[in-house]
Amino acid sequence: MNQKGIIGIFTTDWQMSDAIKRLREKNIPVTDAVTPFPAHGIMKQLGKESRLPFFSLAAGTGTIILVFAFLYYIAVIDYPIIYGGKPFFAFPTFVIIIYMLTILLTFILTVLAFQARTGLFPGKEIDDPVHRAGDERYIGGMTDDRFMVALGGEEGLSGEMHESASTILRESGAKEILEIKRS
């Protein structure tokens, strides 16, 4: 068990995305990429796909129906009152409330779903590829100005893969290359 994981730390997103592209061309498995902001296209480069948009769509559709039912209950069933000569069921007045509440609730539900799915909540212990591999070091700047690519993860990389991976990382302009120590 002397296989090791490897971490490349970059200072720009395009260097990182370049490195990921070249690593995947060589069939070296990339475990994870950590960026301080949502970098477009990284998911696709990692060969992963987010299902969050579909959740948003479902939440939005559900919210439209829910808010409509809520307004219909208020205006027609529970407290029917004539104002401005309008009928009880005055759809145009509903539209803006449906529009606004749909945006608000869809946003909140999507954020909550994201937090639940990624397991991010206040008081959570540090969980990044380094710590998952059993290395106790803390690598700073991941939420600030550093871009991290983790290779090997829990299983580690074989000897020659390790060689070519560090070459690619160095050539793509990695500022730091760290080896993950296995406990």
Add this chain to the structure above:
Amino acid sequence: MEDSFKIPAKSKLLGWILAGVGGIAVIAGFMTDPSRMWAGILLNNFYFLSLALGAVFFISLQYVTDSQWSAMFRQIPGAMMLYVPVALIVMIAMAGGMGWIYEWARPEIARQDALIAHKSPYLNIPFFYLRLLVIFGAWLALIAALRKFFLREDAEGGLHWFRKSKHYSMIFIFVFGVTFSVASFDWIMSIDAHWFSTIFGISAIMSSLYYAVAVIILLVIGLNRLGYLRALNEYHLNDFGRYLFRLSMVWGFLWFMQYLIIWYANIPETTFYYYYRMGEPFTALFYANIIINWAIPFVVLMSDTLGRKKAVLLPMCLLLLAGFYINLYLQIMPGSIGELNFGFIEIGSFAGFAGIFLLLVMKGLSGASLIPVNHPYLQKSLHHHI
């Protein structure tokens, strides 16, 4: 680097045929029904003027926001803006048809109708044309300046012309916001001189951008099929699709904003506008307007996977061109002629204006190199990815 655009003989022939059909239709229209023809000319002219100015607005937005993805497409909206001088000529020729379209331009009505008499210090023919000339003067000056900067940049290079273009883009957006509001109030809204809507101007501005983007997409895809703009990739199309999607929401929002306020207030002075348009014979068009311009693009382009496909964008843009016609038809025809006419005169005159527009765009594209070779963001745009 790609060489410059050569006008395909077929397209040129098509342009001239369309223009010829338009000429016949306009003559036939004046022989049979002048009021219908004048309204049709106003509609078609405003249609293509909106596209031309929307294209300039599009370029200006790209400059002001320092957008990099769109740099390689700059020549296409840059060629669309050549229609503006034609629009000026047609608007001046409209002097002969003022009485046919605008109620306030008929002296006998202007004297009898208390409301129109009250508005006559603003709505009278000399002041109308004074405003028109000032507005067109501002547009032509800015467009000539922008075109000069683009051509000089292509020839000389350097950041100087880019900075100037950016500066003039800021001026254009400000000037366009004011002048196009006034223009739409004057030329379109004053057809129903008893009615007013303060949101009309911004609706016209956003419509012009919306449909201009649709035409830019059509031209980009068309040029790509002819073998130009080879660097076009799915990410460019994705951004274009997003533009259409967002603008369909803006269009729907503004349409509903105008409708809701009038519906809510329920004052006869303003509701009659919708009363005519929702009743026969315009009912079907009224609902088709919302479905084509908002509902279909909103639902179809919501998905990124669909919104980046040429097979989706192409029919969507063609549908939106029909949608823009319906949109303007509902703004102009019920107030001016009050009946639903759609026959050879309408189709023919639209084809004529479309032919002229096509010829001008092709001329504009062939004048300069098809890709802005010295644009500072060109490389970023050619290799655009997300």
